[in-house]
Amino acid sequence: MAERLGVGIVGLSAQGGWAARSHLPALRGLEQFEVRGFTGSSPESVRVTADHYGIDRGFTDPGELARQEDIDLVVVTVKARAHAEQLKSILPAGKPVFCEWPFCRDVTEARDILALFEAAGARTAIGLQARHSPQVRFVRDLVAEGEIGGILSTTLVTSIPYWGSTAGSRDAYLLDGANGSTLVSIPVGHTLDGLEFALGEITQLSATTAVRQPHVVHRETHETLLKTTPDQVAIHGLLRGGIVFSFHCRGGVNSRTSAFFWEINGTRGDITLRSPCGELQYNEPEILLTRADGAPKPVAAPARYRGAVPDALGPEPRSVAHTYLRVFDDLATGSCLVPDFSRAVRHRELIDMIERAGRTGACQSV
Known part of the structure; x- marks a missing residue:
């Protein structure tokens, strides 16, 4: 493999x-990668974007981009509702593909895409970046090393400003569940993947979902929009090994105390993570370690967990950069540090179960 991936x-x-906010600065901050092309929605958009970012080659066809000889990795960052079409266009080139989460609009579409890529033997990666953060990896290791004994239970509460009583031109699509980008699929999906990575996979769940703010005012036009997807999601159940978990995601809420609170209770102590940012996928929470007989003490993830990611990057590109470093390692060594499309389908199935549990009230076995 080349020393730098195009x-x-x-x-x-x-x-x-x-x-633009995360992938481009992350890639430009890592010496292992070089951005060599992109796609836009129209020839005019391509021209403006090429001039703005100083990237020589732009295309309107993802397939044409993927066919370029010096493109080693294709990254799909469009909205979930466009994933299937774009991925089908890219597939014939046979290049490794990194697709953002949420994967496709729903589980049926995700399964169809997985079948195509598996049949072609293509290498895939999905952008569930919460598991790659230094804090989550450090907590996973603390738990595995028995730092707080056997894990009894975990509680996670988070607040998200989106999915509230207002929306603008850039985020109004989040109000329609048919687009595949919902409170359940995005912040809940990202956070649960981080929780499962640290503590073990969900084996059983029940859920309560509600649309508490159904009427949304458009910030630019002032028209009233209808929200068709939940803005409150509460889940509880069991993780592997019988660990009890509870998770509440509060949409349209700017928490007045802590937007992110995650406590892990063990037989010999507790681990607490807290942050003013409610989304774990680009969060850098403070970590507190409490022994059974002591007071909470701040602990930081050692420098080795940060690796070669530049501190100068902001939280969003830093989170994506950690994922890219593991994509690079996977392609160089054949490892499987980054979830692939198969894992993405499994996670889409979990999202489907949560939504079904919220509608029916029935307990779901995973």
């Missing part, structure tokens, strides 16, 4: 968005 970004825009 990357093509599907969905980069000079108008901003997740690719």
Whole structure:
């Protein structure tokens, strides 16, 4: 494998968005990668974006981008509702693909895409970046080393400002569950993957979901929009080994105390994570370690967990950069540090179970 991987970004825009905010600065901050092309929605958009970011090659067709000889990795950053179409266009090139989470619009579409990529033998990665954060990896190791004894239970409460009583042109699509980008699929999905990575997979769950703020005012046009997806999600159940978990995600809430609170209770102590940011996928929470007979003490993830990710990057690109370093290792060594499309489908199935449990009130076995 080349010392530097040539990357093509599907969905980069000079108008901003997740690719511009996180993927591009992350890639430019890592010496292992070089951005060599991108796609935009129109020839005019491509021209403006190329000039804005100083990237020579832009395309409107993801397939054409993927066919370029010096593109080693194709990164799909468009909204979930466009994943299937873009991924089908990329597949014939046979290049490794890194796709953002949430994966496709729903579990059926995700299974169809997985079948195509498995049949082609393509290498895939999914952007569930919470598990790659230094804090989550450090907590996972503390738990595995028995730092607080056997794990009894865990409680996680988080507040998200989106999915509330207002929305703008860039986030109004989040109100419609048919687009696949919901409170359950995005912040709940990311956070639960981090929780499972640290403590073990969910084996049983029950859920309560509600739309507490159904009428949403558009911030620019002032028209009233209808929200069709839950803005309150409460889940409880069991993790592998019988660990009891409880998780409440509060949409449209700017917490007046802590937007993120995660406590892990063990037989010999507790681990607490807290932060003013409610989304674990680009969070850098404070970690407190409490022995059974002592007071909470701050502990920090050692420098080895941060690796080569530059401190100068902001929290969002830092979180993505940690994922990219593991993508690089996977492609160089054949390891499987980053979840692939198979794991993405399993996680989509978990999201489907949560939504079904919220509708029916029935306990779900995972």
